[in-house]
Each structure stands twice: as C-alpha cells, then as structure tokens.
Amino acid sequence: MSIILDGSPASEGIGSGRVFVLDWGVPVVPHETVAEADATSEIERFHEARKWAKDRLFETKEITEARLGSVEARIFDPQILMLDDAEVVNGTVRYIRENRLNAQRAFEWRMLELQAMWSRASHPMVLDRLNDLEDLMIRVLNRLLGANDPMDLEGLEESVIIVAPNLTPSLTVHLDAAPVLGIATDLGTRTAHWVILARSLEIPAVVGLGDVSKRAVEGQQAIVDGRIGRVILDPDEHDRERFQRRQRRIEAWEGEIAVIAKQESVTKDGQFVELRANLDLPVEAEQARLHGANGVGLFRTEFLVLGRNTMPGEEEQFEAYKATAEAFPEGAVYIRTFDLGGDKFPMFLHMPREENPFLGWRAIRVCLDEPELFRTQLRALLRATAYGDVRMMLPLVNDVDEIRQVRSLLREEESRLEADGIPFNAGYKLGVMIETPAAALEASELARHADFFSIGTNDLIQYTLAVDRTNTRLAKLYNPFHPAIVRQLHQVASVGRAAGIEVSVCGEMASNPLAAFLLLGLDITALSVAWPSLPEIKKVIRDVRMEDARAAARKALAAPTSADVTRCLVEGIGDSVDLKVFQGRWSLSLPE
Ligand code: PEP
Ligand code: MG
Numbered sequence: 001m002s003i004i005l006d007g008s009p010a011s012e013g014i015g016s017g018r019v020f021v022l023d024w025g026v027p028v029v030p031h032e033t034v035a036e037a038d039a040t041s042e043i044e045r046f047h048e049a050r051k052w053a054k055d056r057l058f059e060t061k062e063i064t065e066a067r068l069g070s071v072e073a074r075i076f077d078p079q080i081l082m083l084d085d086a087e088v089v090n091g092t093v094r095y096i097r098e099n100r101l102n103a104q105r106a107f108e109w110r111m112l113e114l115q116a117m118w119s120r121a122s123h124p125m126v127l128d129r130l131n132d133l134e135d136l137m138i139r140v141l142n143r144l145l146g147a148n149d150p151m152d153l154e155g156l157e158e159s160v161i162i163v164a165p166n167l168t169p170s171l172t173v174h175l176d177a178a179p180v181l182g183i184a185t186d187l188g189t190r191t192a193h194w195v196i197l198a199r200s201l202e203i204p205a206v207v208g209l210g211d212v213s214k215r216a217v218e219g220q221q222a223i224v225d226g227r228i229g230r231v232i233l234d235p236d237e238h239d240r241e242r243f244q245r246r247q248r249r250i251e252a253w254e255g256e257i258a259v260i261a262k263q264e265s266v267t268k269d270g271q272f273v274e275l276r277a278n279l280d281l282p283v284e285a286e287q288a289r290l291h292g293a294n295g296v297g298l299f300r301t302e303f304l305v306l307g308r309n310t311m312p313g314e315e316e317q318f319e320a321y322k323a324t325a326e327a328f329p330e331g332a333v334y335i336r337t338f339d340l341g342g343d344k345f346p347m348f349l350h351m352p353r354e355e356n357p358f359l360g361w362r363a364i365r366v367c368l369d370e371p372e373l374f375r376t377q378l379r380a381l382l383r384a385t386a387y388g389d390v391r392m393m394l395p396l397v398n399d400v401d402e403i404r405q406v407r408s409l410l411r412e413e414e415s416r417l418e419a420d421g422i423p424f425n426a427g428y429k430l431g432v433m434i435e436t437p438a439a440a441l442e443a444s445e446l447a448r449h450a451d452f453f454s455i456g457t458n459d460l461i462q463y464t465l466a467v468d469r470t471n472t473r474l475a476k477l478y479n480p481f482h483p484a485i486v487r488q489l490h491q492v493a494s495v496g497r498a499a500g501i502e503v504s505v506c507g508e509m510a511s512n513p514l515a516a517f518l519l520l521g522l523d524i525t526a527l528s529v530a531w532p533s534l535p536e537i538k539k540v541i542r543d544v545r546m547e548d549a550r551a552a553a554r555k556a557l558a559a560p561t562s563a564d565v566t567r568c569l570v571e572g573i574g575d576s577v578d579l580k581v582f583q584g585r586w587s588l589s590l591p592e
Contacts, residue, residue: 002236005209007184008475009229010195012532013204014246015182016223016235019216020160022167024150026137029108033100042096046103049143053136054083056149078132083140087114104144111137148218161224163216167194168343175203182224184212184231189478191458191508192470193343197303199530200280206231208472260535261292263542267520268576271546274526275538276331278506282320285327288531292538295331297528298393298454298506299324301377302338305346311373317380325388332389334454334506334528336433337377337406339363339395343470349373358468363396368405378406379413385425393454397432398439403449406430431501435459440488447499454528455492457507461485480509481565486518486556493522502526513540514566517573520546521553543576 188207276297341362496503504526552572
C-alpha cells in the first residue's frame with residue numbers, strides 16, 4: 001500500500017528514487033554497560049569506528065578538493081586530527097575499561113566532557129572546534145549504533161530522495177555534488193533560504209510534511225512531486241504511471257520554454273515589464289538567460305560564502321560578479337551585498353547564537369560591523385561595474401544612516417581604486433531592499449538617498465505579519481494577500497514613482513501568478529523571480545491587461561480581508577490565466 005503525504009510545494013519538478021534519511025543531529029545513545037571480558041572487543045569496535053570515520057573524511061576531503069580546491073578541503077583537517085587526539089582516544093578507552101561502558105556510550109561521555117570544557121573557552125579557534133566535535137559525534141556514534149553516516153551522500157552509487165526533519169543552507173550546498181533526485185522534509189517553508197537554494201539547484205522539494213522523516217524507511221521507493229507538494233512512499237503501479245505521465249508533461253512544457261524565452265514580456269495592452277532573474281549561484285546566470293531573463297534582479301551573494309571556512313577574496317568575488325554582468329550585456333544586474341544571519345551562518349564569521357536570529361545581527365547590520373568582509377565585497381562590486389550595468393543593493397535597510405555609511409565606505413574604496421589605477425564606472429546605482437515595515441513607512445526618506453527600491457516581500461511579509469518565514473506551523477498565516485501587505489506595496493510603489501526611482505519586487509511573491517497580477521496593478525512593472533519561474537510569469541504577463549490589473553488592484557486596496565483581496569484579484573484576472581494550474585503550488589484559496 002502506498003502512503004501519500006501532502007505538504008507544501010517548495011521546489012518544482014518531480015523525482016523518484018530510493019529514500020535516504022538524513023538526520024544531522026547527535027543520536028540518542030542508550031545507557032549500556034558490558035561485561036569485563038567484553039571490554040577488549042568494545043575497544044576494538046571503537047577503533048574500527050574511528051578508522052572508518054577517518055577514511056570517510058579523507059574521501060570527502062578528496063572530493064571537496066577536486067570540486068572546490070585545496071583550501072576549502074582543509075575544512076576536514078581538524079576532525080581528522082581529533083580522531084587521533086589522545087584526549088579523545090585515551091579518554092574513551094578509559095571509560096570502556098574502568099566504567100564498563102559500551103563503545104558508543106564511552107565515546108559520547110568523553111565527547112560531552114570535552115564539549116563542556118571547550119565551551120568555557122572564549123577563543124574563536126576553540127569555539128570553532130566545537131562544531132567539529134559535534135560533527136564527529138554524529139558520524140562516529142551513528143557508526144557505533146549501526147546507523148548510516150548521515151552525510152554519506154557523495155559516495156552514493158544511486159540517486160536518492162533525501163528525507164530529513166529539516167535542512168540548513170550549508171547542508172544544502174553540499175547536496176550540489178551529490179546525486180539527489182528530490183527532498184522531502186518534516187519542516188521548512190517555501191521562503192526558507194535552504195529551500196530557495198534547492199530551487200536554484202533544481203532539486204524538487206516538498207516541505208512541511210510533518211513526520212515524513214519518521215514514516216519513511218531507508219531504501220524505500222518514493223516520489224517527490226514538488227509542483228503539487230505531494231510525497232508518495234512505496235508508490236504502486238498506478239502511482240508510477242501517473243508519475244511518468246507528469247514527467248512527460250513537464251518535458252513537453254520544457255519544449256515550450258525556448259519559445260517563450262524569446263518572446264517579449266509585454267502585457268496584452270502593450271505595457272513592457274522588466275522581467276529579471278533571482279540568482280543564488282553565479283552558474284545560474286546561463287540558465288536565467290536561456291529562460292528569457294532581461295537581467296538579474298537579485299543575486300544573493302551570501303551563497304558564495306556559505307559552507308566555507310574562509311572568506312572569498314576580492315578577486316574571486318570580482319570574477320563572479322563580472323561573469324554575471326557579462327552574461328547580460330543588455331540588462332541590469334542587481335547584486336545584493338551579503339545577507340548573512342537569519343538562517344545563513346558562514347563558518348568563518350563566528351556569529352553568536354541568538355534568541356531571534358531574524359530579528360538579530362543580520363544583513364546590512366553584519367556588513368557595517370565587519371568592515372573587512374564588507375570592504376572586500378564593495379571593492380569587488382565596484383570593479384565589476386566596469387563590465388556591465390552592475391547595481392548594488394543593500395538588504396534589510398531601516399534607516400537612511402545605513403545608506404550614508406555605505407556611501408562613505410564606497411567613496412573610500414573608489415579613491416583607493418583610483419589611486420591603484422583600477423577601472424570602475426563611477427555612475428553605478430546604489431539602492432535598497434524594502435524588507436521591513438519601518439523601511440516601507442520611511443520610504444520617502446530612503447528614496448532621497450537610494451537610486452532604486454527592490455521590495456523583498458519574503459521578509460516584508462514575515463516582519464509585517466510577525467510570522468516567521470521558516471515556521472511550518474504558521475505557513476497558513478504567511479499570506480501575501482493580507483491587506484497590510486497590499487497597502488505597503490502600494491505605498492512604496494507610489495513613493496518610488498513620485499521620487500522617479502525604479503521600484504521592483506524580488507521576493508517569491510512575484511512568481512505567484514495572482515500576486516504578479518496585483519503587482520502590475522499597483523504599477524510595479526519590474527519583477528524578479530527564480531529563473532525556473534520566468535517562463536510561467538512571462539506567460540501570465542502576456543495574457544493580462546494592465547487596465548484589468550489596475551482596476552483589480554484598486555478594489556484589492558479597499559478590501560477588508562485577505563480573502564476579499566484574493567477574490568478581487570481572481571475576478572479581475574478572469575479567465576485570462578488558468579489559475580487552477582497554479583492552485584496546488586501556491587495554496588491559492590480560489591472562490592468556488
Ligand atoms: C526577500 O526578503 O524577499 C528577499 C528577496 O530576500 P531573501 O529571500 O534572500 O531574504
Ligand atoms: Mg530578504
């Protein structure tokens with residue numbers, strides 16, 4: 001009997017394969033003692049697990065070296081050394097001999113002891129070793145408990161469906177190198193950053209499944225349908241046939257993409273819409289171009305630094321930004337400065353654990369406090385302006401003073417470049433993302449200092465509605481059609497228009513067809529969406545009339561509830577777009 005689980009569609013596409021359960025947490029170790037006579041064999045078991053972990057780490061190191069280079073591959077060295085460390089080895093052996101603990105319990109005790117000791121230190125080097133220590137515990141304890149290595153992905157011989165309680169952006173970066181056909185998680189939402197990254201990596205994903213990680217069994221067959229948000233465990237013949245039919249339909253749609261990519265993004269009544277792409281990784285620029293993007297509306301540069309233990313240098317960043325600009329010689333390329341914190345923590349920054357990271361040390365706040373990190377990025381960005389229409393965009397700005405500080409840093413870096421004779425285009429644009437209610441309410445002030453606005457609805461919605469964008473339980477409350485959101489969008493668009501600066505939207509909302517219709521109606525005619533959504537949104541743009549969108553937006557602005565907003569838009573769009581196609585993916589509650 002197949003088991004059907006419904007969650008939230010998170011990354012389009014459909015995949016079928018065997019389940020690989022990835023649970024990146026320290027496993028629970030039952031308390032067990034052994035007879036004195038068995039101590040020697042327990043010690044052997046411990047040494048075997050140690051050797052196995054070392055071999056695995058060497059293998060992973062080799063793969064990482066081939067893919068990312070030798071500097072990155074050194075990330076595994078501390079763990080390799082720790083496996084031979086006398087403090088670790090002798091301590092564990094002593095607990096087996098003296099306390100008659102079995103190997104896993106003895107190793108756990110010793111590691112917890114070291115963890116407590118090192119936690120009292122404040123030196124970042126020692127604190128860094130705590131992460132290594134935890135990773136080692138996960139690997140070695142799973143081995144001793146007879147479970148799989150949770151991260152043994154690169155060595156997989158066949159492609160798999162990853163099933164996990166949840167993921168993080170840095171774990172997801174690693175999935176790039178592994179043969180992964182789909183992801184199914186208990187938690188997560190469409191706007192969590194690891195999910196955004198999964199979309200960029202083109203891995204189909206369904207999130208918010210509740211207990212899939214408990215129900216799925218390692219090795220079992222599964223289908224992940226990222227378009228309608230469904231996971232089928234142990235699919236039967238009928239499910240498999242439907243899967244193949246859907247796959248054929250997707251392939252046929254892919255055939256159409258090339259045609260749509262060449263068409264102009266113009267509404268039925270002649271309004272040109274700037275349709276740009278969101279990129280998480282520089283390599284996506286090519287896909288964005290093939291899918292018909294006019295430029296790049298958001299390049300999330302922080303994905304250049306995640307999963308690494310060193311900061312990317314100026315040269316490496318410059319090459320990435322320059323290549324992106326060169327991929328779009330005719331279009332603008334909006335590169336956002338590092339948006340770290342929230343749910344993105346690079347290893348080299350030693351970011352403190354915070355109670356509320358999304359309300360914490362995040363985005364522009366981190367950059368202004370870390371001048372070495374920020375100046376390097378600004379220099380690389382300035383240099384890239386010589387190779388295209390590169391625009392710099394600041395995340396999570398609340399206050400004009402933040403823009404002033406960045407302009408001042410930029411002036412200093414410009415002088416240094418001039419002194420060094422390095423070219424840049426002094427006429428570049430610097431703008432801000434509108435991501436908080438404070439920024440929306442302060443828009444007319446910000447407009448005096450910014451060359452453009454780009455509305456980050458993913459954050460604007462979470463901060464306006466006080467709904468954590470990553471919290472599955474609250475997913476139903478995360479509503480882009482809440483009247484408070486519609487009114488803020490209208491306010492920011494009007495301020496931008498009055499100030500003569502471009503207002504675009506680069507949050508996920510822009511790839512929701514009904515929301516795109518609303519944005520057009522609010523006269524926001526620059527949209528940026530993840531590249532896989534470009535053809536669909538272009539089709540929506542080409543199928544609607546600005547006149548209808550404006551009339552629907554006027555009604556939506558006066559609507560008292562989210563349901564009323566949705567109703568106005570659905571009525572306004574009429575049958576020009578078949579919303580049923582999108583209903584599953586966007587949980588659009590369409591009126592009967
Ligand atoms: C947003 O907040 O809408 C946005 C585009 O930025 P991110 O999703 O990277 O936070
Ligand atoms: Mg944001």
